[in-house]
Amino acid sequence: MAIQELHLSDNLFILAENQGRGDSGLNEVEKLPDLRVLDLGYNLLNGSISKSIGQLSNLRVLRLPGNSIDGDVISEAHFSNFTYLRKLDLSYTSLTLRFNSEWIPSFQLSQLLLCSCKLGPRFPNWIQTQMDVLNPDVEISSIDYFDISASGISDSLPYWFWDKFLVFSDINMSFNQISGTFPNNSIHISLLDLSSNNFSRPLPRFSLDYMMGAINLSKNKFTGSVSPICSITDKGGLALLDLSNNLFSGVVPDCFESFRSLTALNLGDNSFSGSLPSSLGSLVSLEKLSLRGNKFSGVLPSSLQNCAKLKFLDLSDNELSGEIPMWIGQKLSSLVFLSLQGNQFRGRIPHQLCGLKNLQILDLSVNKIPGTLPPCLNNFTSMAKKVSLERRIEHPILDTGVGDEPSWIIQGTKQSYPQLGLLLAIDLSWNKLTGEIPKELSSLQELVVLNLSRNHFNGKILQKIGYIRQLEVLDLSRNKFSGNIPTSLFELTFLSNLNLSYNDLSGKIPTSTQLQSFDPSSFSHNRGLCGPPISPNCSMVEPPPGKAAVGSEEDCDEFMKWFYTGMGLGFAVGFWGFCSVVFFKRS
Template sequence: MGCCLVFESVILSFNNLQGVISGAIGNLTSLIRLDMSHNQLEGKIATSLGKLCKLKRIDLSYNKFGGEVAEDFKIFSQCMLDGLESMSLENNYHGGQFPNELDQFKNLSFLSLQNNFIFGPIPKSMKRLSSLTWLDVSYNHLNGLLPESLGQLAKLETLDLSYNHLNGTLPESLGQLAKLGTLDLSYNHLNGTLPESLGKLVRLNYLDVSHNLMKGVVSEIHFANLTRLSYLDGSGNNLTLKVRDAWIPTFQVRALTLASWQLGPQFPSWLQYQGQLETLDIANTGISDSIPQWFWPKISNLGRLNLSHNQICGEIPRKFDVVQEVDLSFNNFKGLLPFFSFTLKFLDLSNNSFVGSIYHTLCGRIREPNSLYILNLGNNNLSGWIPNCWMNWPYLQVLNLENNNLMGTIPHSIGHLASLKSLHLRHNSLSGKLPQSLQNCTELVLIDLSGNAFIGGIPTWMGNSFWQLMVLNLRSNKFQGGIPYELCGLSSLQILDLAHTNLSKLVPKCFNNFMAMAKRQNSSGLISYAPSPTAGVPEKAFLVTKGREVEYSTTLKLVVSMDLSENNLSGEIPKGLTRLVGLHSVNLSRNHFTGKIPENIGDMEQLESLDLSLNKLCGEIPLSMSSLTFLSHLNLSYNNLTGRVPLSTQLQSLEISSFVGNKLC
């Protein structure tokens, strides 16, 4: 007697399967469930799948399948129109237009096409999917308007269309989705205001319309029946919330993010009725009030608090118990710094008016190593010495104390910050020599010590320790001696500013070893450091270019510059400098350079700004300089240059002041 195996379920997920689906799978005609998710399968979906007429659930997500998504649905429509209930094709490479054939699957209740390359509008025929409870087409390229017919999907519980290119206004018909619990329309181009009909969604738990182009007024009506709402994110829109002073919301949210809304000028009194908050972000909301006393006890359970970019005034409590992230930057807070939780990972109190010492905040309640990743106290009125207790901050990646009134030396314990990537101490009154222990911070990507009174020579160990360093700014200090040869070991350096630092002697000939400056296309990782998805901090640097100080942040990774101006450097300009063809800005002015301008200076095709003024350069301007087509700022004034200015549209368009103080024709 023979026998055969009859499979109703085949589950092969998480097996690292590769290649294509075998056509033999079509022989499993009794199959009800097929799960081949989380593998490395590729190519088009096998046409033999169309023979599986009893199939109800299919999951091919997290593979490398490609092809037109409409063709895939034609395969499934051969004999599954009435049976198929769940389909997941997310995280593949499916393309083409959103399929019109979709409406034929009468019993389809779950559909996920997330993270593919599907484009085009959402078809109006979607209304025929009367059994649909879950629809996720996020992270695609959908465009066009949201059809009114979406409101006829009466059983829909989850609708996620985030990260697409949808435009137009939200249809009023969304208010008809009585069973809807999750609505995510974030990161699109939707405009208009929120429809009042959203207030009818009594089961709505999660609402995210953030990062669109919405404007207009949101009122109490919008939240009238949202008693189950626990997550609300409308940030990145230009909406105005207008409610009564005595308004008591019907909801108790855990996460509330309304950044860039207009909530002020008074601090929102309705927040006192939110007793379950874990995340609160009302940054840039036009609040110019002081914080009421009832607020501080409310934040004891908060994981994240962001009140930045308002004009909030007053003092904050000495004890601060927010668990993970605090951003109060760009306000008018004053008084002493607080004590804060040892579980805190992100603290930004910059751009306020805090005063006094930072000792009690950093060292006053030490019991165990702190978990802080990012500390920004810059742009305040803090004073005193930098405390010597950095051994308790082993996870710190970003330390910003710039633009305060700090004095004394950098403490030796700074060397315990083995994870430090970014050090901002600019514009204080710090002095003394740089501590040798700093060389232990081998992860440093940015160092800005400008505008202080540091002395001694530039340490030779910098070139050996900081192999990842991209920005070195020692501008306006009181160093002695020359530029150490070892500095040429900084092969990742893109920005070097040693201007006005009292340096003398010759410039090392090894400057052509700055390999990152020798690349024509630079795209560094100098963007942000983020201990969590919600706490990304874009790196920034202040650079003097074309005679003015400019702050670079999002474009910092593209900047390549060198400034050695206002020193006592002598000798000839190293010819190797012209090999740094990625440089955008070079300033060697106000030194004692002699000899000729290097003949190959025209090789530096990316140059936008070149300043060689107030030196003792002689000879003619090299003809190759006419090749510098991006040059918008040139200053060769007050040297001993002779001959003619080379002919080029760029050079002839410059002001005469670029050449005065020479013997040029």
């Protein structure tokens, strides 16, 4: 019996380059003329594709994604006899596709996946032939899954693209340099990813055709109001809406009552103003909310406490004010990431915040928060105890090869952090906090980053700070700490960034290979400190006193934002990359 289907994907098959012919060994499949399905995705194929593959005249499905196939340019000759081809997937192969501008394929595809192939710089004309309407009465296109992301296209979207058909299923054209306009009528989609392009003008109108839809228009140049989101047809089925990193402005409309399925909303890095819409509290399925980098003002609406499933809440870099609500710790107990950085919050840190046992990143920096630290911070179980990787939230980056890499600014130097999903951090810098560091903080043994700089803390540095054995970044600068540097710092074997400058510390810097390896600036402006690395020994004359440790505005430059800028940007990039993977990447 003749072989009609060959499914060998997700194995470790190696069809190495044939030294005599330079192909990947795929030419052997021409000996199977009855083959209808050829699936060799995600193996270890390399070399080139022979034109003889075009002799498989009965082929319906061709899947070769995730291999190292490159070699010669793919031309129409490779597809000469594919009359019945319906599904084509060459994603993640880095193949170059070049076809004659007049070429009309003999096939009509229902799925076209060419992610990371080289199609540009012009938008391929032959794609128009795959968008012919099968039934003009209902205007249904033949193609329902379309992915040309990261394909090197830097062109205007052709006029025929939206006019050719009105009903889509899944479209992914992200990570190109595509520009163009949108039709006046609604765009029917299930999943739409146009992120990281050059689209501009006002927000188009959308109509969802299926449940669990997703719209990602981030990192473009869209302008004006986002009020068209209120007109989305069947918006109850929308699961993800990402309009971040655009030029939107004005007040966000208060019309979220009908978005009952929304699990991720990102309006960050625009120019929105006004109060947060109270209808956000209607998003009872919401797990991720980012409104960072806008001009939102006023207090947090109490309706947000209804979003009990929230795991990620980023309201940083706005103009929000008032006290930090107690209900954040009482009602949003699932939070893993909380950032209120760069606002105008006042009032003490509520002890109810200690109820966030799953919290992995807490950023309250650059506010006007007074008072002492609540001793119950040791209730942050995720920071105090080792938890399995399965329970840790992860933030992989969209693997296109052209996406942003998560990074932060550490003392003026941009550094990458490859595993932001495993980061455990507390940043309370640039506030008005007072008193001593509570001894309970030493229970957070899994904490990686601790930044308490530019406050009014006093007393001795926590003697058991060395118990936080996973610390990599410790910044206690510009406070009023006094006494000796604790010898337990020896135990912080992972410590790579230390800043104790601008305090009232005294005595000899403890001798250890690690502490002496830090730059002298890490200990500067503590007139009572001596010994390496700031002086050869303690018999030398002490350096003159520096400027006041607290309130000094010198070096208010990149160092001022070294932690919160990088952590906010880096974490957000990783997180929203994760959302893209969840909603737009198919197996």
